Amino acid sequence: MVPGGGDRLRRVSADDHAAPMRPDEGYLRSLTEQTAKAVEDAEPIESPHEGAPADIRELVGSAIAAHRSQLIELSRDLHAHPELAFAEHRSVRAVAGLLAGHGHTTQLELGGLDTAFRVSVGGAGPHVAVLAEYDALPGIGHACGHNIICGSGVGGFLGAAEVANRLGGRVSLIGTPAEEGGGGKETLARAGIFDDVDAVIMLHPFGNDIAMHPFLGRRQLEMVFHGVGAHASAQPFMGRNALDAAVAAYQGVAALRQHLPPTDRVHGVFTDGGARPNVVPERAAVLFYLRSAHPDTLRDLANRMERIAHGAAEQTGCGVELEWDHQPAYLPIRFNEALAARWAVNQRPCGRKPLPRGVVPEFITGSTDLGNLSYRIPAIHPMIAVSEPTVALHTREFAAAAGSEAGDRAVADGALGLALTAADYLADASLRAEVQREFAAAGGPLDVRAFFG
Numbered sequence: 001m002v003p004g005g006g007d008r009l010r011r012v013s014a015d016d017h018a019a020p021m022r023p024d025e026g027y028l029r030s031l032t033e034q035t036a037k038a039v040e041d042a043e044p045i046e047s048p049h050e051g052a053p054a055d056i057r058e059l060v061g062s063a064i065a066a067h068r069s070q071l072i073e074l075s076r077d078l079h080a081h082p083e084l085a086f087a088e089h090r091s092v093r094a095v096a097g098l099l100a101g102h103g104h105t106t107q108l109e110l111g112g113l114d115t116a117f118r119v120s121v122g123g124a125g126p127h128v129a130v131l132a133e134y135d136a137l138p139g140i141g142h143a144c145g146h147n148i149i150c151g152s153g154v155g156g157f158l159g160a161a162e163v164a165n166r167l168g169g170r171v172s173l174i175g176t177p178a179e180e181g182g183g184g185k186e187t188l189a190r191a192g193i194f195d196d197v198d199a200v201i202m203l204h205p206f207g208n209d210i211a212m213h214p215f216l217g218r219r220q221l222e223m224v225f226h227g228v229g230a231h232a233s234a235q236p237f238m239g240r241n242a243l244d245a246a247v248a249a250y251q252g253v254a255a256l257r258q259h260l261p262p263t264d265r266v267h268g269v270f271t272d273g274g275a276r277p278n279v280v281p282e283r284a285a286v287l288f289y290l291r292s293a294h295p296d297t298l299r300d301l302a303n304r305m306e307r308i309a310h311g312a313a314e315q316t317g318c319g320v321e322l323e324w325d326h327q328p329a330y331l332p333i334r335f336n337e338a339l340a341a342r343w344a345v346n347q348r349p350c351g352r353k354p355l356p357r358g359v360v361p362e363f364i365t366g367s368t369d370l371g372n373l374s375y376r377i378p379a380i381h382p383m384i385a386v387s388e389p390t391v392a393l394h395t396r397e398f399a400a401a402a403g404s405e406a407g408d409r410a411v412a413d414g415a416l417g418l419a420l421t422a423a424d425y426l427a428d429a430s431l432r433a434e435v436q437r438e439f440a441a442a443g444g445p446l447d448v449r450a451f452f453g
Contacts, residue, residue: 075151082136155415239280
């Protein structure tokens with residue numbers, strides 16, 4: 001044998017197994033092809049309501065056209081300077097500065113949150129709020145496109161503000177920080193910020209134009225197991241292994257997945273597994289995200305997860321603490337079809353055809369704190385295309401799309417759609433009545449704060 005040959009053979013073998021196995025793309029290709037055909041065949045969404053009259057729509061359109069370059073500049077500025085949840089100070093200053101240039105005074109530090117804000121136009125009468133998000137993701141910036149949400153939201157407000165007084169209503173722009181896990185909208189709702197709002201509207205960038213796309217409710221659960229430390233070689237019998245309990249819980253969740261509804265998701269990571277192999281870990285922890293399509297099924301999933309945690313602790317002789325929702329839980333989105341249909345109609349002048357439900361696979365989704373508001377008041381959260389359908393949210397590729405010319409177009413198109421939809425709501429009493437009737441038929445307001453106990 002050549003000197004050192006054994007080491008070389010071992011090194012070659014290790015190199016052969018160092019790279020992960022690439023996922024097969026056959027299913028993704030098939031899904032993409034099927035979805036493309038469904039998108040092509042989809043019928044446009046119609047609305048039986050008239051919405052705002054033609055002269056109002058013309059005023060709104062002229063306002064958006066006049067503000068277009070400023071809105072895109074705002075979006076690009078936020079994209080170039082991403083800020084994390086609850087720390088979006090520069091972004092808020094940029095919005096407030098733009099609004100001040102148009103004669104609007106922004107109320108800052110809203111509802112106990114330093115980076116929340118509100119500005120309103122109009123008086124008594126129906127009140128519609130346009131929402132803005134502007135937080136980014138660690139390491140990958142605006143990979144969820146919140147710069148587009150903010151730019152279009154500001155434009156939607158400015159466009160609707162031109163006609164709010166003429167329509168006898170009120171329009172507000174409410175800045176909601178920390179959507180990425182912080183639950184800013186829920187915090188603001190608990191502070192009463194939305195108590196006088198009749199409907200909320202916003203959009204989200206995506207790979208398709210969709211009028212209604214489901215987002216799942218989400219809870220966070222950290223299972224913290226407490227064992228008894230011991231020398232792992234000399235006296236292992238004197239220990240109780242917290243890592244064994246955490247592993248048992250992780251495996252219990254893996255077994256649970258087979259018996260979940262297809263709309264449920266559970267995914268987790270170990271946040272503590274001990275310090276050294278020769279010490280029996282006296283503490284271990286695993287953090288899970290729980291997602292479900294309905295509030296009731298999310299609550300049921302939470303109960304099943306608790307049973308798994310207690311069972312894992314019992315079988316290993318450990319104790320366990322369950323730490324729920326360091327930030328507010330997210331509920332799934334409750335749709336309002338009457339309002340979403342007006343959005344779809346209002347995107348046609350932009351050359352877009354927002355899709356109805358079920359055309360794009362609904363399991364391609366995440367969670368948002370807009371869901372919490374949608375169970376308090378009527379809300380819409382349509383998707384606007386900024387990328388190819390195969391580009392996923394929360395990736396570097398989507399971050400690039402959010403700062404591209406396609407992202408710029410989404411800002412302008414989205415601003416027009418939001419402004420026209422807000423004007424429709426203020427102008428059309430029959431539309432407002434249908435929006436409220438639909439919300440009541442779905443169960444009316446839910447006590448979000450008390451729902452999970």
